[in-house]
Amino acid sequence: WFSTDISEERIMFLLKEAYDKSETPIIWDEAKWLNQEKCMENCSYKPTCSECEVTGTTFNFIASVVYGITETRAKHYDSWLGIEPHNYSKYKTKRRDLLRKIAIVNIKKSNGKSASKDDDIYYYAADDKELLIEQIKLINPTLIICGGTYNYLRCIFTDLPRLEDSSNGSCLYNSIKIVAAQHPNSHSNGETKYNNIIANYNKL
DSSP, X not given: OOOSOTXXXXXXXXXXXXOOOSSSOOOOOHHHHHHOSSOOTTOTTXXXXXXXXXXXXXXXXXXXHHHIIIIIOXXXXXXXXXXXXXXXXXXXXXXXXXXXXXXXXXXXXXXXXSSOOHHHHHHHHXXXXXXXHHHHHHHOOSEEEEESOHHHHHHHSTTSOOOSSTTSEEEEETTEEEEEEOOTTSSSOHHHHHHHHHHHHHTO
């Protein structure tokens, strides 16, 4: 799953919930999606998905952050990842390779919505606490980036410190670097979100 190079960060993004636009819910297999080369039979984005290339605001932003941390550590937004539709094919391989370096964990595992409800996510963070702890242990990350989920992570790890700003900060927890950030798909300026993540990561 992760590179065997021990010098590389093992990056895990903690997000709220996965969702699909189709009217009939499908079983979401993110690893399979990243590894496929052709469109899924039940893809809900046809015919605009260009054979299920890994695109969209969330995954483009995550790829840019992974690039910034693993390849540059620079506090600047890599504009080539703010990709226009006609350039998707040009950067498909790079984007996919960046996303294959990381793990993504959703707190809520089923029936996700595009707009999350705090009470709902808190419920799943508490009710599935042991499952989520086990999942994180199996991934064994050196870096967790919380996409609008730091306070939910405090429900899972109850001794995690409170941050002054739960969407813009960082801390060390049992040797794991944790960066609190906004959700990749939030309406805030992408460059600002990116620079905050890189700046907070560089403090650790």
